[in-house]
Amino acid sequence: DTEVTQTPKHLVMGMTNKKSLKCEQHMGHRAMYWYKQKAKKPPELMFVYSYEKLSINESVPSRFSPECPNSSLLNLHLHALQPEDSALYLCASSQGGASTEAFFGQGTRLTVV
Amino acid sequence: GDSVTQMEGPVTLSEEAFLTINCTYTATGYPSLFWYVQYPGEGLQLLLKATKADDKGSNKGFEATYRKETTSFHLEKGSVQVSDSAVYFCALRGYTKLVFGAGTILRVKS
Numbered sequence: 001d002t003e004v005t006q007t008p009k010h011l012v013m014g015m016t017n018k019k020s021l022k023c024e025q026h027m028g029h030r031a032m033y034w035y036k037q038k039a040k041k042p043p044e045l046m047f048v049y050s051y052e053k054l055s056i057n058e059s060v061p062s063r064f065s066p067e068c069p070n071s072s073l074l075n076l077h078l079h080a081l082q083p084e085d086s087a088l089y090l091c092a093s094s095q096g097g098a099s100t101e102a103f104f105g106q107g108t109r110l111t112v113v
Numbered sequence: 114g115d116s117v118t119q120m121e122g123p124v125t126l127s128e129e130a131f132l133t134i135n136c137t138y139t140a141t142g143y144p145s146l147f148w149y150v151q152y153p154g155e156g157l158q159l160l161l162k163a164t165k166a167d168d169k170g171s172n173k174g175f176e177a178t179y180r181k182e183t184t185s186f187h188l189e190k191g192s193v194q195v196s197d198s199a200v201y202f203c204a205l206r207g208y209t210k211l212v213f214g215a216g217t218i219l220r221v222k223s
Contacts (some may be wrong), residue, residue: 043157
């Protein structure tokens with residue numbers, strides 16, 4: 001099983017709402033990632049968790065709050081977002097190490113209204 | 114820092130044409146190299162990879178060879194199909210993260 005599952009697939013939220021994106025993998029990978037992708041652009045790294053600890057935060061605004069409850073799950077909590085935060089949010093996982101590839105989920109298409 | 118440069122698109126081809134998408138990289142050391150594909154409305158899928166110089170990655174008729182001397186990892190396919198229409202991203206594994214190129218849109222006409 002090389003699957004990373006993200007829910008929901010689509011999300012529309014107002015600027016005062018609080019919502020969460022969820023990601024799950026059962027490949028035993030020890031590194032998990034959140035990326036943001038705008039239309040016609042490559043994914044931009046937001047956060048990296050390694051062995052359930054936050055190892056990289058790419059200077060992401062605090063209205064995005066990641067959480068890694070266990071080695072299979074990754075959440076992204078959203079609060080007080082702006083319309084410019086509308087994008088495709090991708091979760092990925094990898095075994096770790098310099099040669100390993102990342103496996104991506106299908107993404108959550110987020111629209112902030 | 115590490116970087117990846119891809120040829121700009123869109124690339125428009127007729128079915129059964131030969132495909133080349135150029136990719137060059139700048140990195141310290143000898144990174145692993147990847148091609149990812151993104152179909153409309155979907156996430157990224159790993160297409161192929163190479164982990165050391167002269168390695169050839171291949172999958173679904175696509176190939177790319179890790180060329181250290183030219184710091185390149187060009188993607189090729191001998192005969193494209195309409196179903197290959199997608200965005201293709203070249204990437205390298207840096208010390209802590211994947212570094213992506215800008216992506217190349219491929220459109221295949223029947």
